[in-house]
Amino acid sequence: MKTIIAFSLFLLLLQTPLAIGQTSTVIWQVNSFDINVNVQQEQRLIAVAATLNATNVGNGQGRTLTVRLNSKVSMKSVAVAGAPATFRQGAEAKPDLQKFEISLPSTVAPNGSTSVTVNYTFPVESNSGLAAISPIGTEFLPDSFWFPMPNTPFTIRGADTAPYRISVNLPNAVAGGTEKTGQAGSISFDQSLHGQPFFVQGDWDRIEGSGDNKGVIVLAPKGANAVERKGAETLISFAGAARTFFSTSLGPAPDVPIRLVAVRRGTGFSDGGTLLFDADALRLPRIDAATALAVSETVARLWIGGRVAVRGEGSGVLKDGLVRYLATLFIEKQFGREAVQSELYRERIAYTTVAQRDAPLAVTNQMDSTYYNSVPNRGAMVWRLIDRSLGRDVLLSFLRDFATNNPNGVTLASVRSALNEKGGESLKAQLDQQLDQVVDTDLLVGLPQQRGAEWVSALRNLGSVDVNVPVVATTDRGEVITVQATIPAKNFSEVAFKTTSKIVRVEVDPGKLYPQTSYGNDVVPHTKDLNDALNDISSQLGAQDFAKAEASARELLAAAPRLQEARILLARALLGANKLDEAEKLFQASLNEPLPFTATLAWANIGLGEISMKRNQPAEAAKRFNEAIIASRDFPSSLAAHAARIRAEAAANTAPPIDESARTFVTQFGQAVLTNKRADLESRVVPGELVKFINATIGTDVWETRVVRTEELSGGLLVADVTVRLRKLGTEGNGTAVFLLSRVGGAWKLSGIDLFDVK
Secondary structure, three states, rough: HHHHHHHHHHHHHHHHHOOOOOOOOOOOOEEEEEEEEEEOOOOOOOEEEEEEEEOOOOOOOOEEEEEEEOOOOOEEEEEEEEEEOOOEEEEEOOEEEEEEEEEEEEEOOOOOEEEEEEEEEEEEOOOOOOOOOOOOOEEEHHHOOOOOOOOOOOOOOEEEOOEEEEEOOOEEEEOOOOEEEEEHEEEEEEEEEEEEEEEEOOOEEEEEEOHHHOOEEEEEOOOHHHHHHHHHHHHHHHHHHHHHHHHHHHHOOOOOOEEEEEOOHHHHHHHHOEEEEEOOHHHHOOOHHHHHHHHHHHHHHOOOOEEEEEEEOOOHHHHHHHHHHHHHHHHHHHHHHHHHHHHHHHHHHHHHHHHHHHOOOHHHHOOOOOOOHHHHHHHHHHHHHHHHOOOOHHHHHHHHHHHHOOOEEEEHHHHHHHHHHHHHHHHHHHHHHHHOOOOOOOOOOOOOOEEEOOOEEEEEEEOOOEEEEEEEEEEEOEEEEEEEEEOOOEEEEEEEEEOOEEEEEEOOOOOOOOOOOOOOOOOEOOOOOOOHHHHHHHHHHOOOOOOHHHHHHHHHHOOOOOOOHOOOOHHHHHHHHOOHHHHHHHEEEEEHHOOOOOHHHHHHHHHHHHHHHHHHOOHHHHHHHHHHHHHOOHHHHHHEEEEHHHHHHHOOOOOOOOOOHHHHHHHHHHHHHHOHHHHHHHHOEEOOOOOHHHHOEEEEEEEEEEEEEEEOOOOOEEEEEEEEEEEEEEEEEEEEEEEEEEEOOEEEEEEEEEEEEEE
8 A cells, every 4th residue: 555655656746847856947038128218417317118028948937027227226117018017126235236026917937928117217426437427428338237137247147138229318329239310319229139238428420431341330539630530440441351250250240330439438348249449549550459359359249149149157258258269360360470479468467367266267257356357368268279179160160150050049058068079078178177177277397408319398287187288499599399298187297309409498388378377387497477577577667776677578578579568668677777779679669569559559659758858859759758648548657658748848849838718717626626615516527527536625725736738639628737736634735637628518627537646
């Protein structure tokens, strides 16, 4: 009898929908967004009606749908399938987020869908690069969490991406997809690719490509001059060439426009073919490395993450790591192997800052502090290893098939499975280690020892995976010998170089294909890791120990000949030692880099300007310092260039006339500071800007300024160099500042402070 009862219970369990131990889970996947935005300038808020269509891709019955929004959002109403619905508000783990759990009128079975509409307002007290409401420019980017997301970048599945439609009640707004003009000055965009809703609004000159570059658009600052228009044409040609390159590699290009939008904040964001880039990039003599990489990645994302949705855990390996790998392939084609080597150095330097505390790539998301230094850079290294294992043509063919045959999206797991099938056990073992484990690879090489007619170096691998790498030896005659070597995991090996010449240098894995915890011991004679070496040389320059800085920089440049920072530091050391001719050659060579970093352009021009001043050529120096200001993106180079330009223009008597209306404004602003009334200051500042600065000035009892230079730029922007003397709470400060003024309602208002060095 007991046997019959037990067997009956067993049959009953077999008939239940879920096996023992299996969890019923509801997972919502967004299929589309439809968003209407009403920007209310006076109230400094947006009123939003957002409809999202979502499918339950889990195995449980969906009774609620939870969306996340910015913590400042105020929910007004919710509807499900057009009928009013109830919701419950709650807190999220991240302090700038909140969640709304929406009750569904009927359960949604697995693979079933529902439509939810939420109406809410989002006020913006202080403008930022993520959310801003301003008469000179409004923008809302995804990381401000301005639209409803069931999943965020901080969840295992990653942020929701889907085709979307967005309508904004502002002229000159920009988003992704096809643009349509609506009624009463509104504008809408239909995005057919998977993406995250965003919009940016400003005042631009529209410059469009033609022929092979048709569909590529640059939005330059209003009133763009000839130099900026030439820069726009260069970007259009570059983006068009990238689209052609990826069309050959990944299949026909998606039929969406590529928009490159010049902005003063939010730079680097890209989605669905739209990129926000630094407006000053249009004033540079050639495209810089950061802009080239950003444009290349923007175009690559039309396929990876755009045409083909990327979802699930570890999606950054595809959306960021694979995209960076593809972008560097295109950059190499355009500028050559030597030019792309500088980018590979940059990736390696960025990764080494987090290598000792990095998490496995397959489980890393944007909640991890290491994400942005690790996933795009280490992820690209992993794809270069796959490239070497399969062969580039095979890998690109594989990616093309995946981009074509998976219209419903891919996950890292599905891509890995297909790669394992194609590459066999050796590739599977490599991917398992590179994606599922923390990096523990550390390759060591020993001093070469002569054995008869050959030289031998010992090798060691501290990591848990076998590596197969080239080992390069350099003889005292300058000969270079390369031998391929396999170094077993947690073991030793050796490599033999068949030569009677004395070997003076040996390096293992010179291309740095393998991510490592340290790169400082893969070469003999021993050299410091790039990051440590750069920091040491900078410290030596700061201490004005120019002889030591020169020696250190020469050693670093010998180890990394394409490292632009090393050449600049060497040139600065030579300049400090008054070796002007040598320094000039190096600075000029840096300017001639086919793909320079902006820091390279800034410091090279500063160096050449200082040399011109020493040669009593202040007019030439002033031009150099001006070029440095255009290129500078960091505080030290910007501070040095602004001070030097004023000095050079005074010596050459070439300073432009000061705009009297700007001088008057700066004086009146100073008077407002001394009233210690927030309202007086806010009336002279563009709404929403410089909120922290205004708060910090309250309590100032001395504020004296003198405008020493003004320059009006395109886009209605005026830059004023100002000396400042202040006293607050008994503490005095003197220094310089760079104010940005914008015309609002026909009058100047302070819209930003580029530099504030008052001590």
